[in-house]
Amino acid sequence: MSKNDDLTRTLTRELGDRTRAMDGSMLHLADVKGRARSIRRRRTAAAVVGVAAAVAVIVPSVSLMSHSNGKPEPGPATQTPSQTQTATDGQQPPAGVLDVSDLPTGKAPAFDYVKDGELQFHDGGSGAVNTEYRPSQVVAMDDGARVWQTISDQGDAYIELQDADGTFHKPVPAYVGLEVNREHNTAGWVTPDGQVMVWSGRATEPRPLGDRVPGAHDIRIAAILSQDCTEFCTVYVNGPADGAKIWQPYEVTDDGTSPYTDGGLVMVDDVAGGMTVGKTEVTDFGSCSDLFGGGEFQGFSTCKAQFDSFSPDSATVLGYPPYVDGLGSSAISMWNVTGDKLFERKADAKHQAAVTDAVWEDDSHVIAAVYQENTWSLVRIGTDGSMEYAVPPVKASDFDNPFVLPTGGLSSTS
Amino acid sequence: MDRPPEHGTGAVGVADRKQARDTRDADFAAYLAARQPSLLRTAYLLTGNRHDAEDLVQTAFAKLYLSWDKVRDQGSMDGYVRRILVNEHNSLWRRAWKRREHSAEDAVLHGLDSAHHDAHDDGVGAALWEVVQTLPRKARAVVVLRYYEEMSEAETAAVLGISTGTVKSQTSRALAALRTRAPQNLNPRASEEEDKS
Numbered sequence: 171m172s173k174n175d176d177l178t179r180t181l182t183r184e185l186g187d188r189t190r191a192m193d194g195s196m197l198h199l200a201d202v203k204g205r206a207r208s209i210r211r212r213r214t215a216a217a218v219v220g221v222a223a224a225v226a227v228i229v230p231s232v233s234l235m236s237h238s239n240g241k242p243e244p245g246p247a248t249q250t251p252s253q254t255q256t257a258t259d260g261q262q263p264p265a266g267v268l269d270v271s272d273l274p275t276g277k278a279p280a281f282d283y284v285k286d287g288e289l290q291f292h293d294g295g296s297g298a299v300n301t302e303y304r305p306s307q308v309v310a311m312d313d314g315a316r317v318w319q320t321i322s323d324q325g326d327a328y329i330e331l332q333d334a335d336g337t338f339h340k341p342v343p344a345y346v347g348l349e350v351n352r353e354h355n356t357a358g359w360v361t362p363d364g365q366v367m368v369w370s371g372r373a374t375e376p377r378p379l380g381d382r383v384p385g386a387h388d389i390r391i392a393a394i395l396s397q398d399c400t401e402f403c404t405v406y407v408n409g410p411a412d413g414a415k416i417w418q419p420y421e422v423t424d425d426g427t428s429p430y431t432d433g434g435l436v437m438v439d440d441v442a443g444g445m446t447v448g449k450t451e452v453t454d455f456g457s458c459s460d461l462f463g464g465g466e467f468q469g470f471s472t473c474k475a476q477f478d479s480f481s482p483d484s485a486t487v488l489g490y491p492p493y494v495d496g497l498g499s500s501a502i503s504m505w506n507v508t509g510d511k512l513f514e515r516k517a518d519a520k521h522q523a524a525v526t527d528a529v530w531e532d533d534s535h536v537i538a539a540v541y542q543e544n545t546w547s548l549v550r551i552g553t554d555g556s557m558e559y560a561v562p563p564v565k566a567s568d569f570d571n572p573f574v575l576p577t578g579g580l581s582s583t584s
Numbered sequence: 585m586d587r588p589p590e591h592g593t594g595a596v597g598v599a600d601r602k603q604a605r606d607t608r609d610a611d612f613a614a615y616l617a618a619r620q621p622s623l624l625r626t627a628y629l630l631t632g633n634r635h636d637a638e639d640l641v642q643t644a645f646a647k648l649y650l651s652w653d654k655v656r657d658q659g660s661m662d663g664y665v666r667r668i669l670v671n672e673h674n675s676l677w678r679r680a681w682k683r684r685e686h687s688a689e690d691a692v693l694h695g696l697d698s699a700h701h702d703a704h705d706d707g708v709g710a711a712l713w714e715v716v717q718t719l720p721r722k723a724r725a726v727v728v729l730r731y732y733e734e735m736s737e738a739e740t741a742a743v744l745g746i747s748t749g750t751v752k753s754q755t756s757r758a759l760a761a762l763r764t765r766a767p768q769n770l771n772p773r774a775s776e777e778e779d780k781s
Contacts, residue, residue, distance in 0.1 A: 189625035
């Protein structure tokens with residue numbers, strides 16, 4: 171008899187003995203159906219919104235700094251990134267593969283972002299975050315103000331407004347989710363009682379918009395359409411729906427709140443340039459999405475991707491797989507608005523990369539936070555599929571994402 | 585707007601759908617009751633404590649519930665739910681969420697688990713169990729499937745979504761680790777030799 175025979179016999183006996191105490195059956199159908207509902211909601215959340223919500227809770231233990239009146243140092247005007255000129259090392263992975271283990275290094279992101287609990291300014295400096303709770307999302311306003319979504323140690327989400335002079339308003343409870351319009355002069359979120367709030371940095375206080383969104387839980391803001399919300403504002407949110415539909419999009423304006431029915435969408439993902447992207451169908455195994463616009467623009471439909479956001483010039487749309495689960499998205503793609511897929515990169519068995527967030531840096535690049543093999547990096551990904559580090563990999567576990575990217579990307583002042 | 589008819593085909597359709605849903609739920613509840621104990625035991629070996637095991641089983645059954653019609657039609661419920669269980673345990677997503685749940689309740693439950701097993705254990709098996717729990721998740725999954733579920737290499741590979749070659753190499757490495765890191769008296773041959781001398 172071999173040593174392995176003895177060992178495996180002992181092992182089998184021991185494993186069997188260990189489980190003898192595991193008797194009793196406590197799970198009931200209602201427990202399972204409750205968990206199934208929450209899984210279904212998570213599966214159908216827009217990729218980055220869903221992932222951001224999860225990452226929000228697992229951001230690193232940022233030191234909890236007290237408020238100060240320090241100016242947020244917005245930095246000088248827009249920098250144009252030059253990707254290939256500054257590449258110094260590394261190489262492009264094969265086409266179609268999402269492998270960020272050894273990329274060329276390019277310039278730092280053209281916008282401010284958070285790393286390890288510190289603001290990193292695009293001009294090279296850094297500064298304290300100064301929020302009361304841990305930051306999970308941030309919006310840079312055009313006047314130098316910031317809006318933070320933060321998460322308490324208990325997992326509750328808050329909005330913390332920071333005026334252009336650095337002064338903080340008191341944190342207010344909110345659902346997970348924060349959006350900004352393309353002009354970066356209005357930010358929006360949803361309060362726990364379903365009230366959409368909008369804030370234009372130059373105004374003194376946020377204001378409620380429309381009527382409360384129906385539904386008692388899990389309302390997610392999707393997009394702010396208006397160029398200037400001080401006059402008339404339109405916001406899209408996704409709320410819970412009964413039955414198989416799961417989500418119900420709403421259009422929230424100064425005139426009120428009503429179900430959004432254009433295009434037969436079950437979920438709105440982004441609205442810009444007269445176009446809308448959203449999901450027309452969600453199943454347990456995938457989703458189908460539509461891009462449509464007004465006039466003679468035909469748009470397109472696909473069940474091979476779900477869409478996150480339009481580029482600043484509204485010519486390109488960022489995509490993820492139709493079904494996203496796990497730490498983040500295992501693939502990323504870009505499409506033009508007539509339905510041509512510009513590229514897609516996917517993780518494979520050897521390269522287990524996951525994109526947890528991506529925001530547009532300019533018309534032809536996104537900056538993506540990517541986890542792979544115990545490291546996190548910020549990767550600049552072009553519309554041609556090229557990749558380079560904007561911030562090289564830093565060692566951290568999968569639940570310690572050190573980065574918070576600015577929702578909505580670049581503002582006119584950053 | 586006219587009120588919809590309260591009887592006729594529409595109402596019958598609603599009743600039919602409700603009956604179909606009730607039947608489906610009854611079928612699922614029966615399967616849940618029958619298979620839960622077995623799945624809970626496997627989950628316990630994967631997670632090492634009852635609290636996480638119950639949570640894992642609930643998620644596995646929830647995912648099965650979402651796919652019930654399709655999976656039941658294929659008659660592959662057992663394999664499907666076991667595959668979900670193991671892969672869910674290995675997933676990065678779950679690890680990220682579970683790692684932040686270090687509640688006092690967990691600590692109490694861990695303590696209860698240990699106390700219970702130590703009470704009816706001769707010490708040898710307990711030491712082996714401790715080493716098993718230190719194996720990487722995927723290696724532990726291979727060990728559980730091969731030596732508790734007594735699956736073949738091919739069956740284990742199918743559940744884990746890896747090749748049989750990978751199962752072989754992971755099994756070999758896991759056993760080597762167990763041999764090396766477990767106390768010497770865990771090796772029955774070594775024990776026999778000691779008895780003879």
